[in-house]
Amino acid sequence: MAEAVDLRVVGTTPVRPDGVDKVTGRAQFGADLNMPNMLHGRILRSPHAHARIKRVDLSKALAMQGVYAAVSGADFPMLASGEVSGEAGGDLADIARNVMARDKALYHGHAVAAVAATSLEVAEQALDAIEVDYEVLPPVLDVLEAMAADATLLDEQCFTKGLSETPDKPSNIAAMVKLARGDLEAGFAAADVVVEGEYRIPMAHQGYIEPHACTATVNEEGKATVWCCTQGHFDFRTMTAHILGCKIADLKFIASEIGGGFGGKTVVYLEPVAVMLSKKAGRPVKLVMTREEVFRATGPTSGSVVRVKVGARKDGRITAAKAWLAYEAGGLAGAPVGPGVMSIFAPYDLDNFLVEGYEVLVNKPKVAAYRAPGAPQSMHAMEVALDDIARQLDMDPLDLRLRNAADEGTQAPYGPKFPPIGFKACIEAAKKHPNYLAQVPEGAGRGVAAGFWFNIGMQSSAEVRINEDGSVVVMEGNPDIGGSRASMCLMAAETLGVPYEQVKTYVGDTESTGYCMVTGGSRTTFATGMAVVRACEDIIAECKARAAATWGVDKDQVEWQDGTAVPAPGVNADVNPLSLADLAASASATGGPILGKASLNAQGAGASFSINFADLKVDKETGAVEVLSYTAIQDAGKAIHPAYVEGQMQGGAAQGIGWALNEEYIYDQDGVMENAGFLDYRMPVASDLPMIDTEIVEVPNPSHPYGVRGVGETPIVAPLGVAANAVRDAIGIRINDLPMSPPRILAALDAA
Amino acid sequence: MGEFAYVAPTSVADALDVLREHANNGRRAQMLAGGTDLLVQMRGLDKAPRTIVDVKKIEEANRLDIGSDEIYIGAAIPSAALNENAALKALLPGLIEAADLIGSTQIQGRATLGGNLCNASPAADTTPAMIVNRGVCVIASGGGNRELPVEAFCTGVGVNALADGEFLLGLKFPHPAARTGDAYLRFIPRTEMDIAVAGCGVSVTLDADGRCVDAAVGIGAVAPTPLKVEAAAEALIGTKVDDDALAAAGAACTAAASPITDKRGTVEYRRKVVAVLCRRTGAIARDRALGAS
Numbered sequence A: 001m002a003e004a005v006d007l008r009v010v011g012t013t014p015v016r017p018d019g020v021d022k023v024t025g026r027a028q029f030g031a032d033l034n035m036p037n038m039l040h041g042r043i044l045r046s047p048h049a050h051a052r053i054k055r056v057d058l059s060k061a062l063a064m065q066g067v068y069a070a071v072s073g074a075d076f077p078m079l080a081s082g083e084v085s086g087e088a089g090g091d092l093a094d095i096a097r098n099v100m101a102r103d104k105a106l107y108h109g110h111a112v113a114a115v116a117a118t119s120l121e122v123a124e125q126a127l128d129a130i131e132v133d134y135e136v137l138p139p140v141l142d143v144l145e146a147m148a149a150d151a152t153l154l155d156e157q158c159f160t161k162g163l164s165e166t167p168d169k170p171s172n173i174a175a176m177v178k179l180a181r182g183d184l185e186a187g188f189a190a191a192d193v194v195v196e197g198e199y200r201i202p203m204a205h206q207g208y209i210e211p212h213a214c215t216a217t218v219n220e221e222g223k224a225t226v227w228c229c230t231q232g233h234f235d236f237r238t239m240t241a242h243i244l245g246c247k248i249a250d251l252k253f254i255a256s257e258i259g260g261g262f263g264g265k266t267v268v269y270l271e272p273v274a275v276m277l278s279k280k281a282g283r284p285v286k287l288v289m290t291r292e293e294v295f296r297a298t299g300p301t302s303g304s305v306v307r308v309k310v311g312a313r314k315d316g317r318i319t320a321a322k323a324w325l326a327y328e329a330g331g332l333a334g335a336p337v338g339p340g341v342m343s344i345f346a347p348y349d350l351d352n353f354l355v356e357g358y359e360v361l362v363n364k365p366k367v368a369a370y371r372a373p374g375a376p377q378s379m380h381a382m383e384v385a386l387d388d389i390a391r392q393l394d395m396d397p398l399d400l401r402l403r404n405a406a407d408e409g410t411q412a413p414y415g416p417k418f419p420p421i422g423f424k425a426c427i428e429a430a431k432k433h434p435n436y437l438a439q440v441p442e443g444a445g446r447g448v449a450a451g452f453w454f455n456i457g458m459q460s461s462a463e464v465r466i467n468e469d470g471s472v473v474v475m476e477g478n479p480d481i482g483g484s485r486a487s488m489c490l491m492a493a494e495t496l497g498v499p500y501e502q503v504k505t506y507v508g509d510t511e512s513t514g515y516c517m518v519t520g521g522s523r524t525t526f527a528t529g530m531a532v533v534r535a536c537e538d539i540i541a542e543c544k545a546r547a548a549a550t551w552g553v554d555k556d557q558v559e560w561q562d563g564t565a566v567p568a569p570g571v572n573a574d575v576n577p578l579s580l581a582d583l584a585a586s587a588s589a590t591g592g593p594i595l596g597k598a599s600l601n602a603q604g605a606g607a608s609f610s611i612n613f614a615d616l617k618v619d620k621e622t623g624a625v626e627v628l629s630y631t632a633i634q635d636a637g638k639a640i641h642p643a644y645v646e647g648q649m650q651g652g653a654a655q656g657i658g659w660a661l662n663e664e665y666i667y668d669q670d671g672v673m674e675n676a677g678f679l680d681y682r683m684p685v686a687s688d689l690p691m692i693d694t695e696i697v698e699v700p701n702p703s704h705p706y707g708v709r710g711v712g713e714t715p716i717v718a719p720l721g722v723a724a725n726a727v728r729d730a731i732g733i734r735i736n737d738l739p740m741s742p743p744r745i746l747a748a749l750d751a752a
Numbered sequence B: 001m002g003e004f005a006y007v008a009p010t011s012v013a014d015a016l017d018v019l020r021e022h023a024n025n026g027r028r029a030q031m032l033a034g035g036t037d038l039l040v041q042m043r044g045l046d047k048a049p050r051t052i053v054d055v056k057k058i059e060e061a062n063r064l065d066i067g068s069d070e071i072y073i074g075a076a077i078p079s080a081a082l083n084e085n086a087a088l089k090a091l092l093p094g095l096i097e098a099a100d101l102i103g104s105t106q107i108q109g110r111a112t113l114g115g116n117l118c119n120a121s122p123a124a125d126t127t128p129a130m131i132v133n134r135g136v137c138v139i140a141s142g143g144g145n146r147e148l149p150v151e152a153f154c155t156g157v158g159v160n161a162l163a164d165g166e167f168l169l170g171l172k173f174p175h176p177a178a179r180t181g182d183a184y185l186r187f188i189p190r191t192e193m194d195i196a197v198a199g200c201g202v203s204v205t206l207d208a209d210g211r212c213v214d215a216a217v218g219i220g221a222v223a224p225t226p227l228k229v230e231a232a233a234e235a236l237i238g239t240k241v242d243d244d245a246l247a248a249a250g251a252a253c254t255a256a257a258s259p260i261t262d263k264r265g266t267v268e269y270r271r272k273v274v275a276v277l278c279r280r281t282g283a284i285a286r287d288r289a290l291g292a293s
């Protein structure tokens, strides 16, 4: 790790390379590609939350003027179960059934058929001409009712995974996850205070502004090219190949610019359908979702019921903690209950705990990853419980957390011992922060909570090419959702010793760069960044070799300094240093174009911890909450581009506050979402929030050349608990369920 | 978006001709002002074909007169133009603040009072504010113009009192008496870009002693149509619009409300909040009236 070295460009905040095209409207997003002869596709969606599909007849739609292709579940192969790694949505067979329903429609909005026609209008008329016979079944909408022994089943083949013995009867419980340590009973017996609660949170959507969109064209040889907005075009290619039963080599995926993903664009919805339609039609096909489709059929994250019980001694030391989680998966398995279980107690050093989590099928959209998938729901409950303990003990909530904080060497609840982590550093920073030292404004309440995310590494590739003039091109394969091209340029410039402006980073398509796993798990700056640094080191080695050959000295007699090959100290050679530009200019004589590459499976992604606190004011006559100030403090390991790290922290805080205060999926009794639009799915608008203050803590991650930890997901975790605890402080009443919308707060005030 | 034809008549007579001709042939014609409701509806659920009749080229729909007896606001004038008119803002601050709540700067460049009213949403923000300012609709009709008080214009959710072949030409308001103040507040869970969960407009006229001699209260989003609440006005008249009077007026609003529970709020919540808004709005209107004296 380059900790001791003075960094020149890492840690500065230049303007992102994609900025100008984005603010001038030149950037190409998912829906921007148009091709000659292109057809417009539309998807027919189930009007029922739960129904058996008896028959789909496409013939009348196909007979219509201007309709070129129509498909339904029968056109797609049935897949056997096979895992997809990482955050990308679970079992491929389930993803395939989500892309196009087969025997059953599992939620209102589930794709049942699709058409491609000369215009959107014709395509919509064709949807009306498709005949579907449904046998309507009772919808299962409540997670606890879904778990009951006599509940209507979504899937007769669902036998709970993760139990010591496979159950003999099917149920809606797709999986169970459990972690335990120590002696719970003894732990609670040793406690001076014990708090307990049940907390419910409805489904929430990622709320990316850009709807899913793709265009596919399949040629006469069966080779397909797909343009789409995605967090990972390589993984989209793999998923599409499996779902269609074709070869990976027959598919080329090109990622557009992306208007937000937050985890929701790590899984395919449209791409296999567009390829299938294009193949049948012999023309390019574009599919773009409406906002309503985005709400009804993509995302969201799990709604949850979490029960937690925590005991502590008078000095604040936690003696035992127990939790029970039930997470909605939606109509198909894939809920983040595993990470929910693993994260709930992660910030704390606990001797005795038990946590059990259940993943439950309900007739709602199949959940997708959303920033720190599973952690906000479970950690909200724990952070609220800790707040209750701090109140009972009359202890500062930061001191309570410091008393129990995990540190280097602490055994994480999910197994490994933590390497150096920054949780204590975040708490200490919060204690000293001027916003924390300031008085809580009259009539307001303050809330504190911790956040955490594991972060991942995994596979990445990068190539670095030196142009004839010595300028540098970095090629990698991670769609840039948060300024990662700027960070790659910074790390490349730092490693090579050249100015930031000399480097350009491009996100290559699946045929122009090596595999990179999705931009997710907060992995890109860590893992792909590491690949970029290694590729730059490859360039340096190559440049040193060429300089050595030019000078007639040994390779190890050359050093690389500030972007220039120089003779090592003590080497007796009367030569001129060779810059990258010099070496590029003479490349034809020294072995051809200069190229560096690296591929790796990055290990040691460092967990990122946070402390957030806020002052909120409640209008006691209307229940409206005003956020007076919000402070996010987080360990970034090393902030490569501090402004974009702050952007992640602020964006996560904004999303988490929205989730805590107003966002929710509202269903009627038939399982129809009632608020499938931004008017009534109430994400915060800019004027709802104050400037989110940030403080970046840097406890370097020893596994990364510059000390990076992922920072993209942790920011959304703490705000739920922060808001709950601040409202509690402001009104003197604990509201267990989210969102704390004005009607819910007013009802609580009236009941008190 | 559904199929449509577009016409932009330049006179009331031409506009009425187009409407009559469509009515006679059983074809659908629909007026367009700013389009901020209409275009959204045409892209959404209502894709049936129609002829769009633009009101914006008609002179009488673009007139804004501030007379000593009467204020006339043409149906085609966008909120932004009203907001920038200092004289109007000084006379009817509550109405203008209601118009200023609609959407964003961009939306207000198009959105009109007439469109807000004709769309007949229970939650339309300017309707209660127009009601309390004793607004009167000027309706272009085959037999000449006819007039109707604003509170009688909306007849149900999305339905108004216009007969086939009629359209709204403009809105008239009596010039406010001395020591009159109006105000409008709505409740939304966010700070902007949202739809009223409840809304309340109040206008009060005070005598030299600060005693209320005339009042009007209008509420929105708590019944199928915006309502004029006479009982609330009566609770204010004869008082100094003090806390007790405002509480009584608020209670009258709660009593008049017949809200529903939906994704935006519960019955109980709306009944409570409309009273809170009435108290707060009434206090602002009173202070404005006092400031004006």
Ligand SMILES: Cc1cc2nc3c(=O)[nH]c(=O)nc-3n(C[C@H](O)[C@H](O)[C@H](O)COP(=O)(O)OP(=O)(O)OC[C@H]3O[C@@H](n4cnc5c(N)ncnc54)[C@H](O)[C@@H]3O)c2cc1C
Residues within 6 Å of the ligand: B030, B031, B032, B033, B034, B035, B036, B037, B038, B039, B040, B055, B075, B101, B102, B103, B104, B107, B110, B111, B112, B113, B114, B115, B116, B117, B118, B119, B123, B124, B125, B126, B162, B166, B167, B168, B169, B193, B194, B195, B196
């Ligand atoms: C983003 C956004 C935010 C919004 N926020 C708000 C808000 O906060 N509060 C609120 O109340 N509204 C809001 N609206 C709704 C809308 O902007 C208002 O209702 C606006 O005042 C409508 O005026 P318009 O001129 O655009 O009407 P149009 O869309 O042109 O017309 C609306 C309806 O009235 C009819 N109509 C229009 N003019 C006439 C006429 N002269 N004669 C007969 N019929 C006519 C049309 O046929 C149509 O049915 C919002 C809309 C958007 C898109």
